Amino acid sequence: ERLTNQIAAGEVVERPASVVKELIENAIDANSTQINILLEEAGLKKIQVIDNGTGISPEDAESAFKRHATSKIHSRDDLFRIRTLGFRGEALPSIASVSEITFETATENASQGTYLYLKGGKIEENQPSVLRQGTKIIVENLFYNTPARLKYVKTLQTELAHIGDIVNRLALSHPNVAFYLVHEGNQMLSTSGNGDLKQTMAGIYGVQTAKKMREIQAQDLDFKIHGYVTLPEVTRATRNYLSTIVNGRYIKNFALNKAIVNGYGSKLMVGRFPIAVIEIEMDPLLVDVNVHPTKQEVRLSKEQELTTLLSKTINERLREENL
Ligand code: ADP
Ligand code: MG
Structure with missing residues (x-):
């Protein structure tokens, strides 16, 4: 034992x-x-x-x-x-x-x-x-x-x-x-614990950075997306500032990170990454958390549909800012 x-x-x-x-x-x-x-x-x-x-x-x-x-x-x-x-x-x-x-x-x-x-x-x-x-x-x-x-x-x-x-x-x-x-x-x-994601981000990345982030929101039949992303000029040299949260669980998923970056198209400098916190709600039946004991890597059904929706949402949000 x-x-x-x-x-x-x-x-x-x-x-x-x-x-x-x-x-x-x-x-x-x-x-x-x-x-x-x-x-x-x-x-x-x-x-x-x-x-x-x-x-x-x-x-x-x-x-x-x-x-x-x-x-x-x-x-x-x-x-x-x-x-x-x-x-x-x-x-x-x-x-x-x-x-x-x-x-x-x-x-x-x-x-x-x-x-x-x-x-x-x-x-x-x-x-x-x-x-x-x-x-x-x-x-x-x-x-x-x-x-x-x-x-x-x-x-x-x-x-x-x-x-x-x-x-x-x-x-x-x-x-x-x-x-x-x-x-x-x-x-x-x-962090304050008052339930507000933007205030939580301020407690982590600083008030100034949080101020410069833009809210995104989208929904289709399978997924609900909500979160904040930085404008292309506020970037970092590592991927560590990309956070994806599925049904309240922080996860590591290469495809989702790539989808965030893709949402910026050519607006990002090569080798730079945005700061992004993306919450995704989906049917738990579409999430397989049994892949690894640390439960950080998860398998997502309909991943392609989700990554397309995520990229598109970010892209459109940046366009609203005339970027
Ligand atoms: P798991 O979280 O996978 O159930 P753990 O080994 O982490 O297994 O914890 C074993 C059990 O101990 C939990 O299922 C829970 O019932 C109890 N436990 C552990 N930490 C706490 C805590 N901080 N407060 C209340 N219960 C706890
Ligand atoms: Mg435990």
């Missing part, structure tokens, strides 16, 4: 940013409206995530660290209309198998919460904790028992950049959640 978890960890927990991603996704799935993330040494020494979500009852707290103990899928049918970010029940046992974890959780109105301490995936302490609704998880000394994995970790600066990137995208895909990210006392990100 513990070996299986360590092997699974190799797929789910590539680097500190993967841990941050899984913990935040759990907080979001628990209906949190405020998520605070505190880091030390780019997460290698310490990752602390505090949420105000539903919490877990004392009876169920330990089972959260058992393999495939997801509370989110109840039937085979559920697999085909996944709305939660997690569903494999792999993240917590995988992370626990390669770190030390302090876990405190309490449900609303519970007379007491639960405190767990785990090392290398083994539960070493289980005690009642003082009442407080939500969950606080501290992951320390990541990869302490898997030196091979530790060797693949890059410089702290690189790892921190990966964390910043993933938290940005999770914040963009959840404008109704207030995110607060701090690394060794330095605030990296703070």
Whole structure:
């Protein structure tokens, strides 16, 4: 069991940013409206995530660290209309198998919460904790028992950049959640959580940049598109500023990124990319999130129809600006 978890960890927990991603996704799935993330040494020494979500009852707290103990899928049918970010029940046992974890959780109105301490995936302490609704998880000394994995970790600066990137995208895909990210006392990100995508973008890319972005909107029988794109003169040298969100889930999809760029036609300078945040709503049956354990790559049915609609929408919006 513990070996299986360590092997699974190799797929789910590539680097500190993967841990941050899984913990935040759990907080979001628990209906949190405020998520605070505190880091030390780019997460290698310490990752602390505090949420105000539903919490877990004392009876169920330990089972959260058992393999495939997801509370989110109840039937085979559920697999085909996944709305939660997690569903494999792999993240917590995988992370626990390669770190030390302090876990405190309490449900609303519970007379007491639960405190767990785990090392290398083994539960070493289980005690009642003082009442407080939500969950606080501290992951320390990541990869302490898997030196091979530790060797693949890059410089702290690189790892921190990966964390910043993933938290940005999770914040963009959840404008109704207030995110607060701090690394060794330095605030990296703070979003209001008031539900407004444009304000969330301002919290991430800066007020000036957000002001220069244009809203796009389109709909056909299968897809609903809404988002913001920069004018061609406000561009970046990397693709990292292209964010695509399908049914509330941030995804990586090469074809969609290409469709955004294509929408600019020849107006973009070679090698430059716009900043774009695109929300897409579609029938969950058209989305296959079961492609990869990290659930970032998804397969989309009718992808061609969607990319054509997206390019066309951006193109027409820019033309309205006489570009
Ligand atoms: P998954 O998210 O795929 O279900 P995880 O291993 O990430 O699997 O989490 C296991 C279970 O622990 C979840 O299904 C959920 O019931 C519970 N859980 C984890 N984190 C939280 C949290 N922050 N708040 C409430 N419940 C949580
Ligand atoms: Mg999860």
